Amino acid sequence: MKSQHIAVAGGTGRVGRHIVEGLLEIKQQYSLEIIVLSRSQSPDISYAGSNAPVVTVDYQDLSAMQKVLNDYQIDTVISTLSGITADDFVTPQENLLRAALSVPSFRRFAPSEFAVNSEQVPSVNLYQMKLPIIRSLRQVKQERPNSFEYSLFSCGVFMNYLGYGNAKPKGHKAHGHMPHFPYTFDLSKQSADIPGDGERQIVYTRVEDVGKFVAAATQLETWEEYNEMAGEVLTMNKVLRLCEDVCGTKFKVNYTSRENLVANLDPSPEKIMMNFFVEFLIAIVDGDCDVKRPINLNKLVDVKPVGVRQYLEQWWG
Template sequence: MAPTVAVAGATGGVGKTLVEQIQHENKFPVIALTRQEHVESPVAGVQYVQVDYDDVDALARHLEAHQVQTVICAIGMLGDDCSEAQLNLINAAKQAASVQRFMPSEWGYYTVTREERKYIDPGIDWFLTAANALKESDLKFTRPVCGAFMDFLGLPHARSNIPPWNIAVDVLNREACIPGDGSTPLTMIYSYDAGTFVAKLLELDEWPEFSFCAGEDTSLGEALRLAEEVCGQKFKVTYMKPEDIANGDIPPMRIAEGSGIQPEDAQTYNVFGYQLYLAEAFHLPHEGRVGNSFPDVKTKTVKEFLTETWSAHV
């Protein structure tokens, strides 16, 4: 029997996508770890296990009881409590005799040192603390990094578990706020393609420190151009100066329906995202890309994704 994979944060946008794609590959049994007693819209055929991330011993018992070999953490790093939950999960994995491998929760931008992005994102310490804990353990691990999910370009019509979010290019309302001149490079991937790469990583015996789940190298300016081409009309575009972004002086974007976010929080997160974009934090190295090991996996390009999503809605 193939070794079991446990996905923590399995009801979140990234976590649910990972559960779906690992199950779709149909090579590894997967269980979904969740704090919730009752899960809305569970993935069919997947066992959901309610856990308490504050109880390391109980977590370890759950992992052993299900003979989990690999733990994938998709808990969103949104605060110290989330970081603590992941560290407890790492300690439980170290304690559980069955667990051999661990993927920590990173998923977005790429960083190596605290100093590299600390001036933008103090939360980088959450990533590095988890990485250091894994380096000090006997667990095999890899840090999955995806760049930017292109899902936001297709909402609300795209198939996606990622929460709706308007940042930079709002295709639905034909508007855009572009940091700088839009030429800064970034790497984009459709979330389900990223999930497929993670499922493929489970087939490898050895893992590098970083696994780059990369789709297409592009820029926000090019994504905007393609969106206008597919929609057949010019968008209302504002180009933002880097110094204005650093000062938080950015125009508001419309709040996507169903996002549940407050306008003031949206502004804060957008400033954070624009700064990371300009710092090329979403542009992934070519060495270490998962696609290099699985050339048969074809990821969607931005143009393909936009065409499939919007051709029936223009």
């Protein structure tokens, strides 16, 4: 059954807000009810002529969450929660699922993935915190095979990082709601620091399109376990050539070997994020970020995502 009453946990944040905006774009067309769950008080979200109330919740309080989900007759929960500790990330998602399972209308859950599928990247410690909720979802599916669905939404690397440093009017919009920093490519300096030989294929998706894909997926009659989306699948060397072509200049390029990447790891990191970006680059070199399954969501929904050249020409052409 299609989703009708949808709660987006963490929907005031980065990826979450784009998913809320994607849902608000289609809210009137499908007569959807959308709420946003947030740990802190925030104003309601308005977009495309529609509105989603922000409801403050305590992810440690199961009964209070259950009441909110029940009051709004939520059938679908989309989690975009983030955190760098189990208390911030693992436990809230588990509690959210437990609360939802006590709500009669509830039948769908999407955990906080929205990158490379976390099961593919064992070397990325931050993503290992995404695994407990996946195990829990599979257990629930075994117990409720005919009345429960879940899906792991994967979108690869956010294309928006290629917009860092552009000088266009309102150039900040290149990032959507994402943070502003360069990832591998810094077009403002005509430089690139590429892991390995640059021949591994990477999924690039604009974060605005992630919101559109997920919103459209709520209107599918059934959810597949894996919903893979892509703006485009390219090697980093191909992206480099596109950047050089659009910018009209050769880039200064550094190829970093796996050995050198490993040498850059902090052997005793105080925080999990200290090694995150290096671990992810190692995962790229190791092929863990390669496309493992068909890019099915592009075929299942009517979303026309922006490609890398189109994005580059918009912000650098």
